[in-house]
Amino acid sequence: MxxxxxxxxxxxxxxxxxxxxxxxxTMMLLPVGSIIPGYYAKYxxxxxxxxxxxFLVTRIFDAVIDPAIGYWSDRTxxxxxxxxxxxxxxxxxxxxxxxxxxxxxxxxxxxxxLASTIALFAGWSLIEIPYxxxxxxxxxxxxxxxxxSALVGGLGSAGTFIFMAIPLLPVFDSSAIxxxxxxxxxxxxxxxLPLLVALAFVLVPSGHVVAAGRTSIADVVKALGRNRPLRLxxxxxxxxxxxTGVFTALFFLFVDGYLGLGESFALLFxxxxxxxxxxxxxxxxLAVRWGKHRALAASWIAVALVQVGIGLVGRGDHxxxxxxxxxxxxxxxxxxxxxxxxxxxxxxxxxxxxxxxVNRGGSFFAAMAFLSKLNFAVGGxxxxxxxxxxxxxxxxxxxxxxxxxxxxxxxxxxxLWLLAGLCLARFPLDRRRQDIVRRAIDRAMARRA
Numbered sequence: 001m002x003x004x005x006x007x008x009x010x011x012x013x014x015x016x017x018x019x020x021x022x023x024x025x026t027m028m029l030l031p032v033g034s035i036i037p038g039y040y041a042k043y044x045x046x047x048x049x050x051x052x053x054x055f056l057v058t059r060i061f062d063a064v065i066d067p068a069i070g071y072w073s074d075r076t077x078x079x080x081x082x083x084x085x086x087x088x089x090x091x092x093x094x095x096x097x098x099x100x101x102x103x104x105x106x107x108x109x110x111x112x113x114l115a116s117t118i119a120l121f122a123g124w125s126l127i128e129i130p131y132x133x134x135x136x137x138x139x140x141x142x143x144x145x146x147x148x149s150a151l152v153g154g155l156g157s158a159g160t161f162i163f164m165a166i167p168l169l170p171v172f173d174s175s176a177i178x179x180x181x182x183x184x185x186x187x188x189x190x191x192x193l194p195l196l197v198a199l200a201f202v203l204v205p206s207g208h209v210v211a212a213g214r215t216s217i218a219d220v221v222k223a224l225g226r227n228r229p230l231r232l233x234x235x236x237x238x239x240x241x242x243x244t245g246v247f248t249a250l251f252f253l254f255v256d257g258y259l260g261l262g263e264s265f266a267l268l269f270x271x272x273x274x275x276x277x278x279x280x281x282x283x284x285x286l287a288v289r290w291g292k293h294r295a296l297a298a299s300w301i302a303v304a305l306v307q308v309g310i311g312l313v314g315r316g317d318h319x320x321x322x323x324x325x326x327x328x329x330x331x332x333x334x335x336x337x338x339x340x341x342x343x344x345x346x347x348x349x350x351x352x353x354x355x356x357x358v359n360r361g362g363s364f365f366a367a368m369a370f371l372s373k374l375n376f377a378v379g380g381x382x383x384x385x386x387x388x389x390x391x392x393x394x395x396x397x398x399x400x401x402x403x404x405x406x407x408x409x410x411x412x413x414x415x416l417w418l419l420a421g422l423c424l425a426r427f428p429l430d431r432r433r434q435d436i437v438r439r440a441i442d443r444a445m446a447r448r449a
Contacts, residue, residue: 013203014204014205018204019151021196022156023158023192025156030159031163031185033245033380034251037249037253040113041393042256042257043104045106045109046108048388048393049384050110051113052381057114058118066125069086069125069130083130083134086127087127087197090123090124091123093122094127095190098190101113102182102183134206162188166181166185174262175263176256176265227352229428238375239419239420240420241379243303243414245380245383246380246408249380249381249384253409254405260319268323272331273331274328276335293427294424295336296341297421297423297427301418306326307330311406351437354441383409383412392404
């Protein structure tokens with residue numbers, strides 16, 4: 001019998017101890033999409049084509065390995081310590097992988113980047129999947145689970161602020177992200193990660209051993225042919241995720257290489273993250289007023305419009321002010337894409353339950369997690385492969401010969417985001433229809449009782 005979670009003040013401390021590892025975990029994954037591709041292109045011997053290949057292979061690897069880790073984590077959760085053994089193993093892997101990935105030698109090529117990135121993603125999955133499952137086993141009270149989720153999200157946002165603020169510290173000669181600052185950012189992950197994981201192990205019980213539901217991608221594939229809301233939602237998330245993958249992978253090169261604002265990159269990122277958090281209540285209110293699908297569509301279209309503005313920024317004295325304003329605008333516009341999709345997918349699960357008589361929520365949410373990783377990988381990887389085909393490299397971008405780079409960085413995400421928004425224009429589940437679906441499900445459940 002596992003220890004029961006405490007109540008009152010003791011429970012509050014346990015919840016905080018559980019959530020604290022999210023601080024370094026967010027720091028760990030943040031640079032992989034936003035900093036590492038551009039950094040390796042500028043400071044190592046890795047080519048554009050190699051970066052694109054590694055980006056594709058490692059993110060696909062990350063998406064494929066998750067179900068296996070989830071399966072074996074469920075199989076061994078009854079052992080003493082529950083999920084903690086997996087989290088501990090992942091922590092050890094991540095300590096080494098973080099250092100290798102974030103402190104590459106100048107002659108590092110594709111094999112170095114591939115090995116260190118795969119190691120980091122493997123370690124991350126060893127932590128993240130059992131860590132999330134652990135939260136469901138700490139309590140069966142939905143309010144407690146919501147509180148844990150909020151704490152994890154808040155501390156993850158704090159990790160973003162801390163990580164991107166490190167280059168702004170006065171101890172560095174420059175705020176540009178180079179070998180010195182990236183090395184310091186690596187230490188900001190390596191030091192707190194094992195300490196906070198150990199604190200969680202000591203203070204937080206293993207929780208209840210609960211049955212794990214099976215998920216099946218085959219169920220989703222079969223439902224696609226009959227579930228129109230699912231088709232529109234899935235297509236929107238694929239297109240939007242690919243656009244975000246392109247933007248995230250190339251933003252560092254645009255700011256540092258094209259605009260020459262490398263020293264301001266961290267500040268732009270911090271401004272965008274702050275605006276993202278502040279805009280979430282606004283988007284929540286809009287989702288209540290307009291409907292979740294309309295809010296999500298508006299968010300995709302808004303980021304596309306902001307990206308057009310970014311494409312109009314030229315080099316010069318006013319570039320920083322323009323980029324700071326546009327970074328804040330991007331953070332505000334993007335917020336709904338981070339908070340609305342899971343709630344919208346819940347509505348689609350209800351519709352599928354009414355349509356088929358089967359609750360496929362587990363399969364749908366597993367498929368969304370898989371697709372979110374896969375389309376982000378395809379977007380970022382294809383962006384670098386396209387740059388290589390167009391003959392672009394860091395030197396030509398910095399020298400002003402960046403027509404191909406701007407076409408990929410600006411136009412491709414704009415097209416993908418606009419298409420993502422348009423996919424939801426005819427989304428059939430508005431608030432009135434969703435209320436009808438829920439009442440029908442309630443009546444069906446009452447008849448069975």
